[in-house]
């Protein structure tokens with residue numbers, strides 16, 4: 001980050017300022033986001049909950065610079081996205097952002113390992129160099145033995161885990177995950193959350209969209225969306241007073 | 249609560265004195281439902297009356313000096329423990345749920361913003377869920393059966409909080425529908441005052 005004015009905000013990874021998003025126009029226009037303000041700092045995981053159609057995925061695509069908002073500003077690591085050229089935006093997305101889409105978005109002609117390595121290779125890494133961190137990420141999601149498989153030969157939950165590995169590989173600073181635990185059983189889901197959590201605890205920031213309250217509870221903050229607006233927010237306080245500590 | 253059976257099951261491992269039983273119960277349930285000594289002695293009295301435990305000889309503790317009146321399990325007690333472990337916990341009457349009662353009453357009152365009541369509650373429920381999750385995640389995989397027992401208790405509280413959050417969502421949707429259908433009007437006091445003494449019969 002450059003410029004003295006931004007130094008104070010060094011920990012702020014993402015800021016949405018009055019972001020609105022409208023699909024279509026006229027009679028058929030749909031307002032998917034209406035004046036959303038949201039900030040995510042380093043070390044912070046924010047969960048987004050809300051009914052189907054409330055704007056969660058839209059919020060992620062706008063935050064990740066995949067679509068420009070119809071109003072408002074998106075600021076990622078101090079960069080006003082509206083000020084960036086398409087090229088600069090592409091570089092920022094590749095270096096700083098890790099995406100997990102609702103439909104995984106794996107490339108069918110690439111193996112699991114190649115899929116995970118891809119963002120690094122696009123960023124100029126040799127594939128030899130990229131394979132090592134990619135393999136590590138696959139192992140964390142317990143897919144080390146499936147590295148050479150193609151997406152079509154993996155189950156839905158396995159594809160989802162490959163997508164997660166791809167999102168966190170290479171230490172991207174902001175991870176945007178849309179239902180990353182959707183197709184997973186509760187133990188595998190926890191594995192994914194644990195990985196997300198540990199990346200965030202190591203200094204990344206993250207947004208986790210989920211329908212599952214138990215998964216949202218892994219976040220430091222939970223925001224609730226309704227009809228494109230943030231209607232409520234829950235912040236974790238320290239450790240629960242309901243329980244005695246862990247027995248040693 | 250199954251304090252009675254729990255204490256009996258602990259005694260099945262060997263004779264204990266009152267304070268010791270309390271500590272054993274606590275460390276096996278993550279200190280989530282602490283018992284006071286009065287409860288322990290009341291329970292022991294009833295267990296003794298029912299012939300499930302009996303007083304044992306006083307024991308001198310290792311530090312020397314103080315004698316404790318220990319209690320030991322009887323054969324009937326052992327059978328009771330086996331029976332308890334072997335049968336499901338059946339909830340015969342609906343447990344009185346503070347929150348369900350609050351919402352049920354609130355929905356019948358004039359001038360109450362139920363949507364707000366639900367929202368305030370959901371925020372609190374999520375905070376509890378977050379705190380519990382954080383407490384749980386601060387630990388790695390359990391390394392002892394004491395830790396495992398603790399984790400099971402935490403998990404149970406987490407699932408209960410999750411269920412409450414989902415139920416609140418459900419209530420919200422149901423309420424929205426009822427409002428739209430005009431069936432969410434407040435309930436005025438009934439002019440049909442029940443007779444004293446016995447509850448009013450449900451009418452067909």
Ligand SMILES: Nc1ncnc2c1ncn2[C@@H]1O[C@H](COP(=O)(O)OP(=O)(O)OP(=O)(O)O)[C@@H](O)[C@H]1O
Nearest residue numbers: 023024030031032051052053054055056057058059
């Ligand atoms: N490309 C699009 N064109 C037109 N409308 C869209 C488009 N994408 C989303 N929408 C609309 O915007 C609103 C928000 O959609 P979004 O996908 O963000 O919801 P969501 O909260 O992610 O829902 P879900 O939980 O079902 O994934 C919906 O009404 C949806 O129909």
Ligand SMILES: [Mg+2]
Nearest residue numbers: 056057058102
């Ligand atoms: Mg979505």
